[in-house]
Amino acid sequence: MQANKHLYLFLFLLVFATVSIAAQENPIVPLPIKAIKDTIRAPLMPVTIANDSISNDSIQIDSTSGKKQLLLGKIKYKAKDYVKLSQKDKKIYLYDEAEIYYQDTELKAGIIIMDYVKNEVYAGRIKDSTGVYSQLPYFKQGDQVVIPDSIRFNFDTQKALIWNSRTEQQAGLGSLGQDAMKVLADITKKENDSVYFLKDGKLTTSKDTVDPDYYIRIRKAKFVPGKKIIAGFSNFYLVDVPTPIALPFAYFPLTTGRTAGLIFPTFGNDPNRGYNLQNGGYYLPINEYVDLSFLGDFFTNGSYGFRMRSDYVKRYRFKGTVNFRFENQIFSQKGFDDFRRTTLYNLQITHSQDPKSSPNSRFSASVNLGSSEYFTNSFNQINVQNTQNNNLSSSISYSKTFPNYPSVNMSLTATHNQNTQTQEINLTLPTLNASMERIFPFAKRDGIKKGLIQNINFQYNLRAENRIATTDSLFLRPGMFDNARIGARHTLPISTNFKVAKYFSVTVGGNYEDVWTFETFRRGLDPDDPESNREVVLDTISGFDRYNRYGISSSIGTTLYGTLNFGEDKKIQALRHVVRPQVGWSYTPSFEQFYDTYENFDGEEVLYSRFEGTLNGAPSLTRGNSMTFSLQNTLEAKVRDKDSTATEPKKISILKNLNFSTSYNFEADSLKLSPISMNGATSLFDNKMSINFAGTLDPYTIDNNGRRINTFNVKNGGSLLRFTTGRFDVSYSLSSAIFGKDKKDPDEAKAVSDEYRAASGGSTDDLFGFGLDNRQSNDRKPEEDIENPLYGNKLPWDLSMRFGMSYNNTNRQNDINRANLMFSGSVELSPRWDVRVSSGYDFINQGFAQTQLGFRRNLKSFDLRFDWVPFGRNENWFFFIGISSSILQDLKWENRSQRLVR
Incomplete structure (x- = not known):
């Protein structure tokens, strides 16, 4: 029975296999179903936890595969709280101080969600227990940094959507370095590495980007980092209040360093010359070593002026400036008796050479020449100090040293000296100086020289010059050379020195001089x-x-x-x-x-x-x-x-x-x-007060006509010596920092201010006035350095004084012919508000010297200034308010009074 069962099972399998083989030989019938490509992709990278990085698989990719690898590098990521992998969402969640690094891209945020199927990341803020958002995303790609509220970025296409972005662009080249333009936008679309599109944006240089004190609102714009912003309708907002200042389209250059561009003029009204445009022109950087700026002034009565300035520098070689100013002034109208036309000009050149570039030769220039009335009558006067300058001087020199023994120094110099009061001009065109080093003929060159003989030495000096004396009216005209004097002088001094009785130094010498001239007078x-x-x-x-x-x-x-x-x-x-x-x-x-x-x-x-x-x-x-x-x-x-x-x-x-x-x-x-001459000097109070004095003492008396006679004053019933002339000068500097604990504060506090004052053309103590040009106000402190406590009792101040007096008693007149006091000072009423004054008083003529008052206010992103000369020949006032940053310095309003024509 059991054998029959096995037989039946074998027959069943045989019949089943025969039927199956027969079925496979029949043709395949296609099913009516449309094939659809699977959209689900496997991750391109294995998932790692926390601080691990993506590692390359050791198994080589099949070369027959046609699929392109999209990620070209490793992605590193980490987070402080947790890193969560969701196989269901195909995403990685990073929370609290999350960071992702991929090639040149860096992303930090409170929360980051990375879709490793789409190769996208989303970053945003996190909210703390009090409901305050923190850990704003920080997105950096190359040199560009964006700080938004949230960002969505694709690693494959490099495109991004950014919400409430804030980025900073270095642009311009101010006196204190480059300025920063803040670019804010509600929505920013990153098209590629070099192009962004902005919607509902703001441009400002304010430190506070959350609540800026001013901004330029732009509706739509194309933003190319480091180059430009091209915007549609734009208008100026002041403390979130729109102003009528608007443009249908705008262009904002963001290039760093020097770039060519227009310099916007200022508008004004002169009662003597009519409406005017001043200080408008063009700036052109010729190359990396030289630039050129051209400024012009135009008045409706026909007066005009222009100024050209070029700065050049080559590191470790030389640097210099060429500044030329010209004005054509018209007074009144043609046909009137008081109609006149005058031309004024001024040329300033400075050139200095780095001593290391050529140790044995040197060329330098300092030129300041022009019309004697330029600084007093110029309609574009901005530096009050220059009106007090009664002398213009220039010097151009070239020197050469021949180092071989005996060394010879040679220099060729052209000088110019001009008195703006008398209009007299003295020139030397040129002056040749040559000198040979001192020679000791009876001593070894490198040995110690002792005694009378070994210390015998001599030199040779040559001075030849062509001196011209002329006037302002004849300058640069043929008649200026009529009174030229040419001559040369050769000198040969010989000397020696030795000790006598160990404590007495004796010097003996002679001098021979040979004088040459090329004309004499009978x-x-x-x-x-x-x-x-x-x-x-x-x-x-x-x-x-x-x-x-x-x-x-x-x-x-x-x-x-x-x-x-x-x-x-x-x-x-x-x-x-x-x-x-x-x-x-x-x-x-x-x-x-x-x-x-x-x-x-x-x-x-x-x-x-x-x-x-x-x-x-x-x-x-x-x-x-x-x-x-x-x-x-x-x-x-x-x-x-x-x-x-x-x-x-x-x-x-x-x-x-x-x-x-x-x-x-x-x-x-x-x-x-x-007469006995006397002079002395001392300083007091840690060198804060300097005292200089001088005088003459005459042993002889005078007669009734005031003439010196050969009779000693003591024999005429007077004193041993008769005090005839005297001079006394004292200067004193004080500041609130002197009375503080840190004695170094005064110098540190004045360092930037002194630099500004010297640059404006005056002395560092402002005793002769301070500049009236808003472009010179470079002494403002950085915003982060300003201390502004809620309750403060500090009132920083400084004061500089200079008193001078002269006495004359040559004819028993007992007369003080000079007594004046010059003073200048400033008071910082608040951390952003200070007042300064410069004036003087003449006790002999009983009148004030040129007086100047100034008020300055630091309005964070703005500077406000008012300078005033209340009386005198240079009576003038100047008001300015404008953006401090050099990027938008043309956004300003200024007005100044015009000096009366005298």
């Missing part, structure tokens, strides 16, 4: 008509001529020290007095051989030299034989230092110098003793 009566001509005829004789002069001199001096000790336990431990007396003698012979005579109308012989009136003058006709006396004094004190850790006492200078000098002329018939 004097006399006109031989053709001696009766009618009472004037001396001056004939110019052209041609080379020369004379020589020489002399000898000697001096002996020593140094005496005196110390008075009080003890180391005293506050003043010691006084030290140093005295340096010196006696000298000099002798020069008479040079009658260079003198001639002529007979005047009265038949008297007049002695003269043909070299009188030449560049270097004539040699002396009288013999010189005189003795000089001088006495130098210094006085110092050693005091105990207030610092208990100091190991040495502190040295204080009581008298920096106190000098006396006089001379005695052996050849004079009378009044052989010259």
